[in-house]
Amino acid sequence: xxxxxxxxxxxxxxxxxxxxxxxxxxxxNPYRVQxxxxxxxxxxALKVPVATIYGDGGKEALTELPGVGVSLAxxxxxxxxxxxxxxxxxxxxxxxxxxxxxxxxxxGHRLAVRLVDDLGxxxxxxxxxxxxxxxxxxxxxxxxxTVEAIRLQxxxxxxxxxRRRARRVNRQVAQMMAAEHYEAHxxxxxxxxxxxxxxxxxxxxxxxxxxxxxxxxx
Numbered sequence: 001x002x003x004x005x006x007x008x009x010x011x012x013x014x015x016x017x018x019x020x021x022x023x024x025x026x027x028x029n030p031y032r033v034q035x036x037x038x039x040x041x042x043x044x045a046l047k048v049p050v051a052t053i054y055g056d057g058g059k060e061a062l063t064e065l066p067g068v069g070v071s072l073a074x075x076x077x078x079x080x081x082x083x084x085x086x087x088x089x090x091x092x093x094x095x096x097x098x099x100x101x102x103x104x105x106x107x108g109h110r111l112a113v114r115l116v117d118d119l120g121x122x123x124x125x126x127x128x129x130x131x132x133x134x135x136x137x138x139x140x141x142x143x144x145x146t147v148e149a150i151r152l153q154x155x156x157x158x159x160x161x162x163r164r165r166a167r168r169v170n171r172q173v174a175q176m177m178a179a180e181h182y183e184a185h186x187x188x189x190x191x192x193x194x195x196x197x198x199x200x201x202x203x204x205x206x207x208x209x210x211x212x213x214x215x216x217x218x
Contacts, residue, residue, distance in 0.1 A: 006050075006051065006079060006080060006083060007049065008043050008044060008046050008049060008050055009044060011040075011043050011050055011076065011079055011080075012040040012041070012043045012044035013040075014079055014085060014088060015036045015037075015039050015040035015043065015072075015075075015076075016036070016037065016040045017088065017099075018036050018075075018085065018087065018088050018091065019033045019034075019036035019037045019040070021088070021091035021092065021096075022036070022091065025091065035067065035069070035072065036072070038066075038067035039065075039067050039068050039072050039076075041067075042065050042066050042067050042068060043065075043076075046065075050062070050076060050080060051080050053065070054076070054077055054080050058077075059073045059074065059077050060073075062076050062077065075087065075088075082157070083103075084103065084157060089103075089124070097112075097116050097121070097122040097123065098112045098113055098116055099112075100122075100123070100124070101115055101116070101121065101124075101127060104124075104127075104150060104153050104154070105149075105153060106146055106149040106150050106153060107150065111141075111142070114139065115127065115130070115136075118139065119135055119136070119139070124154055124157060124158060125158065127150065127154060128151075128154045128155075128158060131147055131150050131151045131154065132151070136150065
């Protein structure tokens with residue numbers, strides 16, 4: 001049985017597209033671009049589906065593939081789970097919104113072009129607004145089933161992104177509260193007295209005792 005998820009060819013093409021978008025954006029680090037191309041070549045040449053590797057061993061198993069580090073493993077895992085890569089979406093939004101909209105199963109190339117040209121949609125969030133305020137339904141050739149399918153797809157994608165953002169914010173708030181608690185404790189506790197050190201008798205300072213009376217004459 002084939003695993004549920006993208007094929008190796010689809011994943012390789014996504015990684016190659018990211019390398020192309022980075023170059024188009026003016027990426028100054030050639031090693032970063034090369035890393036995506038190398039990972040794409042590795043994935044394309046695999047005999048076992050990447051979805052199977054990830055399902056069996058998680059991200060750690062992906063990092064054992066040649067040319068796949070922790071960051072790339074995260075991108076690959078995201079694509080296997082959702083069919084999308086957040087970085088690719090951001091790069092597409094900046095350089096080619098038509099290609100970004102085309103990543104939705106219900107949006108073909110011609111519709112994506114019309115969305116950009118006629119409605120000015122350049123991101124998934126903007127498409128979601130158009131799907132709910134009636135603009136998408138008012139377009140010629142876009143029926144209620146297509147509108148509903150786009151709504152459901154966007155709801156799944158954007159809600160998942162919102163949950164990730166919420167988790168990041170919660171972690172940041174917890175870190176800030178811990179830091180504030182630590183600083184407040186430092187200010188109120190005051191200096192801590194050092195415990196006396198039990199030194200050997202030979203190392204202890206010796207007191208000099210002076211007699212109040214002169215010694216008796218011999």
